[in-house]
Amino acid sequence: LPPEQRVGFAVVGLGRLTLNQILPALHRSKNARPVALVSGYREKAETVAAQYGIRSDAIYGYDEMQKMADNPEIEAVYIVTPNGLHRDHVLAAAAAGKHVLCEKPMANTSREAQEMIDACQQAGVKLMIAYRCQFDAFNKEAARLVQSGELGRPRIIEATNVQMMGPDGQWRFKAGLAGGGALPDIGLYCLNGVRMMLAENPIEVYAQAVNPTGDPRYAEVEETISFVLRFRSGVIAHCVTSYGAHEGKEMTVRLENGWVKLDNAFAYSGQRLTVAQRKGEAQSLEERKLSAGPQFVLEIEHFADCVRNDRAPRTPGEEGLQDQIFIEAIYRSAQEGRPVTL
Ligand code: NDP
Structure with a gap:
């Protein structure tokens, strides 16, 4: 225009x-x-x-x-x-x-x-x-492939978004301004990414959180949280997010007849999509090259x-609300030490 x-x-x-x-x-x-x-x-x-x-x-x-x-x-x-x-x-x-x-x-x-x-x-x-990842060509292609049935039904997802955080004094360590630690900030990409891959919402969550003692940054918010999402279709997704581990941002979807791996899944750029497909006793491995625009x-x-x-926007307020509901359930599970049904 x-x-x-x-x-x-x-x-x-x-x-x-x-x-x-x-x-x-x-x-x-x-x-x-x-x-x-x-x-x-x-x-x-x-x-x-x-x-x-x-x-x-x-x-x-x-x-x-x-x-x-x-x-x-x-x-x-x-x-x-x-x-x-x-x-x-x-x-x-x-x-x-x-x-x-x-x-x-x-x-x-x-x-x-x-x-x-x-x-x-x-x-x-x-x-x-x-x-932004919902507008990324690699994330979209991975979701399309998973939902297409070409590789059979999805069974398991592993999603990781971890990085090392800087010193204290930022709003990200204040519960009132941040709403939580690694989970709402970067773990959200695992949660939303898994939902995007499956086009399905979890029915149960089970989580464990770590706040290292003696580190003032984690007096109000968590450093690390690991959570399992269970889906009605039978899929189990294991997500890990942390402010205390060297950068890693990847997601793997394991299906009956192959797997789909997204390297740098949640980064601003640099995504890599590898697809494995079972071929009898062997498997084929293929890297999908896509031209991805700036997210x-x-x-x-x-x-x-x-x-x-x-x-209507692809990611309206209702999409955000869904994730907030799941985030609250993840925190409740970690606090109570038991699975929470949604
Ligand atoms: P910064 O701390 O760098 O910037 C936040 C800005 O908000 C400040 O510079 C300030 O602007 C304004 N602000 C108003 N009130 C306050 C306050 N009480 N304390 C601190 N800042 C205040 O944060 P980011 O830019 O990293 O993050 C901003 C938002 O963007 C967050 O919601 C974050 O989750 C999101 N984000 C999303 C990313 C993505 O990939 N989509 C990546 C990074 C962040 P001013 O000085 O002009 O008043």
């Missing part, structure tokens, strides 16, 4: 993800463009605005989000603040009459997630949760298309 017809986005929160990924992706998008910023730091926002050709009268503080209602250039708002603030910021954007794209995890609780869905529905605006651009272009052409 020519620049003046592109969907104008306000970006809320000028942190790492916004500066390194979201603004560059908005700039590259063919049907979207950044037109406003919301920040607690005016000076930083002025610098960023100048970089992206955003007018300085389109910079707002968090307590001024209602004023976005008077700026017709803003059609959508992208919320990129700490998890515990998503609810308030989504409600403010909806109250200003703007469509909302909200970063993952949707919120701290399923109750907040439901409030966000209700507010957007009442305001008549669209709500999408930014599950943040694809996700933004999808939402802009939904706004421009009145379509």
Whole structure:
């Protein structure tokens, strides 16, 4: 679309993800463009605005989000603040009459997630949760293959998302702002990824969590959590997520007649898809080469298309709410030391 017809986005929160990924992706998008910023730091926002050709009268503080209602250039708002603030910021954007794209995890609780869905529905605006992997060509091809029956029925999934976290002092270690530790931040990719592979929701979860004693970072949130998801179809998925282990992001789906392995499954790029297929006593191994676009651009272009052409987003608020419900069940299971039925 020519620049003046592109969907104008306000970006809320000028942190790492916004500066390194979201603004560059908005700039590259063919049907979207950044037109406003919301920040607690005016000076930083002025610098960023100048970089992206955003007018300085389109910079707002968090307590001024209602004023976005008077700026017709803003059609959508992208919320990129700490998890515990998503609810308030989504409600403010909806109250200003703007469509909302909200970063993952949707919120701290399923109750907040439901409030966000209700507010957007009442305001008549669209709500999408930014599950970027659902727009990745490799993840989509893996899900297609698993669901196609070509390799028989899926039986087992192993999903891992672990990394080493930095020092204390970040909001990610504060329960109020983060809603939890590794689980809502990066374990969510395992949970949502498994649901995407199967197009099915779990019926039972069983989890174990570790908060290393003596490490102040893990006084409020977990470092490591391992959880098993059981599905009505008989599939068992084992997911592990941690802030305390060297980076690893992979998912393997084991089916009756083969397996599908996604390396770097949850990374921004660098996915590799390997498919094994049973051939009598032997097996064939094949690496599927796909041309994958930049995930943040694809996700933004999808939402802009939904706004421009009145379509329903692929990952609506309800998708986020589902995961919040499962996250709560995972925590309850870890706390009570027994499986939790959904
Ligand atoms: P940062 O800490 O780098 O940035 C968060 C920004 O939010 C801050 O810079 C600040 O912007 C604003 N903010 C407002 N209130 C607060 C507060 N009380 N404490 C801290 N910051 C505040 O976080 P990230 O950019 O890494 O994460 C932001 C969101 O994006 C999270 O929900 C996270 O889960 C998600 N995320 C998603 C990823 C993905 O792959 N989809 C990857 C990384 C993060 P300002 O200074 O302008 O006021």
